[in-house]
Amino acid sequence: MxxxxxxxxxxxxxxxxxxxxxxxxxxxxxxxxxxxxxxxxxxxxxxxxxxxxxxxxxxxxxxxxxxxxxxxxxxxxxPPVPGLPFDPYRGLLYSPDALYDGLAREGYAATPDALAYDWFRRTRSDGDAFASMLRALHDDAISDALEEVLAGARVIGVMGGHALARGSAGYAGAARLGRTLARSGLTVATGGGPGAMEAANLGAYAAPHDDAMLDEACAMLAAVPSFTPSVTDWARAAFAVRERWPDGGPSVAIPTWFYGHEPPNPFAGHIAKYFTNALREDGLLARSSAGVIFLPGAAGTVQEIFDSVTPNYYESRGEPVPMVLVNHDHWTRELPAWPLLQTLASGRKMEARIALVDTVEEAPDALARLSGA
Incomplete structure (x- = not known):
């Protein structure tokens, strides 16, 4: 890419x-x-x-x-539509610089990303057919651009919660996972937000550099653990890492303004941001041709697990793709998705394509094993 x-x-x-x-x-x-x-x-x-x-x-x-x-x-x-904070006809995916233009000068509230979210909040429930048409045009253009960027790529989806804090062991583990996957030749794709998603994109960004770079980057980011209370500080910390190591590896982020309170992370080189969350979810999971790894998360990650299960169960997209769940306690006790997944998979082709591992370090081997099943 x-x-x-x-x-x-x-x-x-x-x-x-x-x-x-x-x-x-x-x-x-x-x-x-x-x-x-x-x-x-x-x-x-x-x-x-x-x-x-x-x-x-x-x-x-x-x-x-x-x-x-x-x-x-x-x-x-x-013709162009005047006064919009986004281009409904855009032919390319977003870059971090495009979405965060103005961050250094005026802060997050002045960026195209924040202004597009403000526009979305004002228009999504007023029944304005013109605004609905503009959102639909934009999202269709994004899907087309995403298809072009990912053509021929072996895409591995990495899902996980937005609340995972920078500086935590879980964040560092997710970043190492992203690096390992990228170095193996896979294209890392995430939901594009903070937390585990940012960590995986950061890992892919770090892939061309020596191992020490990722440790130093995680240490820099730990000074601003979360996007709350200040998205500006959170994003500026990420851009400081990008400025220190400007030649990062590529990955893909697929966030949404539907959850616009979660800002997009700046470590993916290609950002496919949607207004419609359903299109975003399907776009992410349907394009994860090499499989999906699910790190601990809450409702959004659980939804993504079972959005992945449905086409695997019915084989509606061909052969089931591998699904690897990480953290035994989380997926069997805190949010017991794994027992239900096992029950659904029993006796079907997808049974040989699911795995539960305890640590992120085990996930790449499990993925490789399931891919050969």
């Missing part, structure tokens, strides 16, 4: 950058193409001189003259 800004569309008819636009113009035609969230105000001459019949321009700023010519030539133009 490249950086979000470097990523090129995997679909031949989609144009998602100026470089792709220029290449299409050089080839002689934009007819029938989809141009998505590309600023074309500096490409007036090209628009005037190129065939655009049947093209669709989604949120592409352009000068009035070229826009009139494009429309007259049979193209469909969906």
């Amino acid at each position: 490249g950086s979000p800004d470097e990523h090129q569309s995997a679909h031949g008819d989609e144009i998602e950058s100026l470089a792709e636009f220029d290449a299409a113009v050089a080839a002689g035609s934009l007819a029938g193409r989809r141009v998505q969230s590309v600023d074309l105000t500096e490409r007036s001459a090209e628009l005037l001189a190129t065939d655009t019949a049947g093209a669709v321009f989604l949120g592409c700023p352009m000068e009035p003259g070229p826009e009139e010519k494009v429309r007259a030539g049979g193209a469909f133009v969906f």
